[in-house]
Amino acid sequence: MRSGVPSETEATTGEIDLSGIGRALARKRWWVIGPTLVAFVGAFAFVNLVKPRYTSDAKLLLENQDSFFTRVDKGERVAATEPDAEDVQSQIQLLTSRDLARRVIKQLGLQGNQEFDPLANGVGALTRVMILLGIVRDPTRMSPEDRILEKFGEKLAVLSPTKTRVLSIEFSSRDPDLAARGANAVADAYIEMQQEAKRDLARSAAQSLATLVSDLHTRVAEAEAKVEDYRAKTGLLVGSNNTIISTQQLGELNNQLSVARGAQADAQAKANLLRDMLRQNRIGEIPDVANNEVMRRIFEQRVALRAQLALESRTLLPQHPRIKELNAQLSDLDMQWRAAAERTAHTLENDARIASARVENLTRALEDQKRVAGAAGSEEVKLRDLERGARLLKDQLEAETAKYQEAVARERVKATPADARIIQRALAPQIPSFPKKIPITAFATLAAFILSAGAVVAGELLSGRARMSSRDLAEEDAPETPPPASPAPAGPAPAGGGAASAKAFDAGWRRSDADALRRIESARAVSSCVKVLVTPCEAGGKPIETAIALGRSLARRGRTLLVAADAGVRSLDALVHSPGRTPKGLSDLLTGGADFTEAIHRDIGSRLHVMPGGVAEGAERDDLSLVVAAVAHTYDFVVFAASATQALDLAWHVDLAFVLGGDATAEALRATLAEEGADAHLLEDAASLDELAA
Structure with missing residues (x-):
């Protein structure tokens, strides 16, 4: 059965032959060495003949330079925000602007410099033609600064490291001193332009503020005059503490009323307490009575009289005239004592009545003053509005005056700091920035080597020789090694001889017919699995040596299975490791005595998979198509080693x-296989048994 072209056919098959690529590079080494040497010599000549260029850099730090000492208003100010990423990019544009470049060009005196001025060596013929065609501008009609601007812009580069506010100004020139002076001149011109911009802004602000301050002076004077006129007209005169007199009087009456009410309450409380103590006959405990001098003498006389009465009562009876006299004197003193207390109580009660009268008078006066203050309330509200307006105008005048003074002060050069400062000045470099001799030479040589070697490898890959043909063609020119004279003994191959056997099989197969592999590769390009039949020309022949060599060669190009198609054939048993027993194979698989995992073995000398003939007999050959279809889904190549009789059964499967062979018998078998549907070819040189043993 012939295989059709599947829908998922691979464009290329097999592994890349690295040894073949290496041999191709060695064969075409001058295609690699030549361009590499040319690139080395060209790069070496370039770095030694080109004029060196020096680059120097100065660094600026963008930050707010306003401080307490540079402000006219020394009060507390909110700190200005630091420049953000957009501000940094804006300053880079300013550093590369034409206005700043013209200023630096004039400062450095670049007019006539051959490196910068196109008219330093005159106008060439080519330049004149381009001027006539309108391609370039006529440099003779341009100012000196404009002529040099283009070259100056090419030499200047301004960079800012990521996440910083530092600007790096790089200036290049053939003269190292000019490179340093150029970078420093750009930095100084930038600082000066910032200062000038601030001074111009301050000057404009001062001019506008001067008119505003003058107008505010007039408006404040008018507002204050209105306040005073209205105050005099309404009588809302201001007393002490900046309050209106009527309001001040109202407050004073209120304070006096509070004091009078306190005195009234105090006097009334004392009088009530004294009356209570008189009723309880506790006159001596009254503070005002006890502290009175007269009451103190009466109290002392009473004490002395009581003592004398007590003394006389020892010897005299109560009805004795002396005792009666003493009692009468004691009663008189008690009456005086009580009369003094009564007078004190009357005095306190009088004080309470006086305080009450004062409270009444102050209350009437306070009510009258309230009516007066209430009548002046509406006028006072209007007065306060006028005062508020005058105060607002005065505050505005003071604020604008402070701004005007600050703007005037900032017109001075030293009082106007720029929002940047130089943190590193440029120095004349000692080593040129271009050309870097070693890196340029090394990179040019390495690039030429890689490109030329890549071109050779790409040619091998595109031609397909890197897959197989390049190796075959290289080895076809090698002298053939004569095969050993004695055959190898039967039995399993030694474990250490697998690699040597694989090389011998490949060598024998390549010497047989290199065109066979090309045919297999062509079939692989249109089929997912290529099924190959190897058969002898005579009945009973054994083509197993050539089949092994072919299978091991194809195993390095893809997954390959070698199948002994004849039942009972033991020629492949030596390739597998099956100690002490005959390995199972195709006949066991067909009869059901083994599955695929038991029938397929690994070649001990290569990556080839092997399916021996097996030990079972009487297998149904109709089941062979199922086995062929199954292995075709798994392997890239399937090689069947069969006798002439078995080859006729496999013809339509491969x-x-x-x-x-190459005689008439071989041709007749080939024709028979072709009639059965196989793409049959003769293979005159086959691997011999001696080569297999080797």
């Missing part, structure tokens, strides 16, 4: 068939 894509390619190779008949070993």
